[in-house]
Amino acid sequence: MSTAISEAGNIPVNAATPVVTYSPVVFDVPGRAAPLEIKVSAPATGTDLPIILLSHGHGETNFIASLHGNAPMAGFYAAHGFVVVQPTHLDDKALGLRDSGHPEAPMFWRSRVTDMHFILDHLDEIEATVPGLAGRLDRDRIAAVGHSLGGHTTSMLLGSRVDDPEDPQTGDLSDPRIKVGVILASPGVSDEPTDGVMMQRVRMLRFINFDTMTTPALVVAGDKDLNENFSTRLSYRSDAYTHAPAPKTLLTMHGAEHIFGGITGFDTVETTDEDPERVATLRAMIWAYLRSALYPDDKAWPAAVEALESGAATSSGTVESK
Template sequence: MSDPVSEAGTIPVNDSTPILAYGPLVLDVPGRPVPLAMKVSAPATGTGLPIILLSHGHGMTTFLSSLRGYGPLADFFAAHGFVVVQPTHLDSTALGLRESDHPEAPTFWKSRPAEISFIIDHLDDIEAAVPGLAGRLDTTRVAAVGHSLGGHTVALLRGMQTRDPADGSTVRVPDERIKAAVIIATPGEADEQTNQDMLNNYPVNKYNDFSTMGMDALVVAGDKDLNPMFSDRLSYRWDAYTRAPGPKTLLMVHGAEHIFGGISGYDASETTDEDPERVSTLRALIWAYLRSQLYPDDPAWNRALAAMGDFGTVEAK
């Protein structure tokens, strides 16, 4: 008989509670081709709850890259005290806009951070719309977590600079209302080892510039996350740490590929390195980092590092 999957690996976390999930919650965004739909997951009890805005990746599956994905992360964060808001960005396959003539297709990279900031603008509306959530949010403690293209979204919100391929204008859209951020396996900076076909298909990646990303962040990378369709350089996926100024923290996960064992969905077929225990440990480490960033007196991050074992390595600058 096999052992059950753990909730948090070896990482100490607080007790889990039942959660409530509500969605789709829909907001009209001026100029957006479709309304902004999102899922809100929250602990069933408690007040003064901090918030995580969870930005999905650009994966090819239909629903993982939408409000319906990333259940292993969203459910865990909600069970351990966060309210998690998951928008469906315009690049979601479920919306059918990737092949449209919209000027931002297929990635809608510029709309994504604007949508996150729009959600922050309307947290009071979201709180009022979700049954049982009124009066329970702490809107001063907002975090953002993004994976892959979602990591690019969060990097922009932390001050990364890029250029709009459509007109050559500089784009820098930091949002200082976000008090903590986690950037997971985001695209790096272009160089001679970057795949030219990828840059032709996703031209914004020609101009990613982390030198302007001065806000703090946890950068999560896998030491097996090498995809020649993006770059022949393994370190491409942690440029958000090495090419950005401090303060930054790098969590290098041993043996992890791009989906880190399955963070994008339960039993997701896109996972090339399926490992439920890796998911359990990673989500607990992210939780601990966010707790200590949002509550500086909380020792969760130091306790997590002490319990991490050989899961990975951490460095900071």
């Protein structure tokens, strides 16, 4: 017998409202290998709306690693008061650029970050293009959220670096307009002789440095997310918390693998640990963290942590902060 799936995993959240989604908003960016396409999801009503830049992962699916992905997350955040902006980065498999010989292929890690800079530089044009959005954005409350390679994109917006001594373009790509971030299952630090095959194949993975990531962030890791192609350390996905300066918070989701039960899309085949209730709990925890980070008087995060730690949430996890 089937049972109903909860929306927020018993984490306290505000009431959901209808959502309006508009895509694609298309920009021809000078020097970019393809036009930048963006999806915008927003509450149908309300003003002074905070903004989330949501960065997709790399992955091997044809369409999920694009503006079409992360639907369980994007729709939830828009329904609960955020304007969510999702770009399609150049590593989207459907663009066919991963094996193109482009100097940034296959990861396009640098252009992923500059995509976000471009979006923030062109919020006026985005407002003017999306019907009903003009005048409703709060430009002082902007967050970045990303999963996997999108987590790395987010970490760089918050101040992490790729300190490759042979890369003349290595440098600070942070953006002070972003006040807080959420980093899910991001690549960590290369510090073992047993680092996996991906470290040898993708040079930038060997030089990730979180020492300069000073912007506040929530780092999310699954305690079953072990991929020896990257590292033999289970703690690898927590490095953005361990190695970055305070203030940082770590949320470890129990039983979660790399997709946290299905955050990248509804019923996607890449989900190896399908658990809709874990998705519900996690997205609500992230919502609560962002609410309290962007609105210091909002008690959403303490209430969410209490629900998680008391066992009231439908999935379990632990929280620590520094």
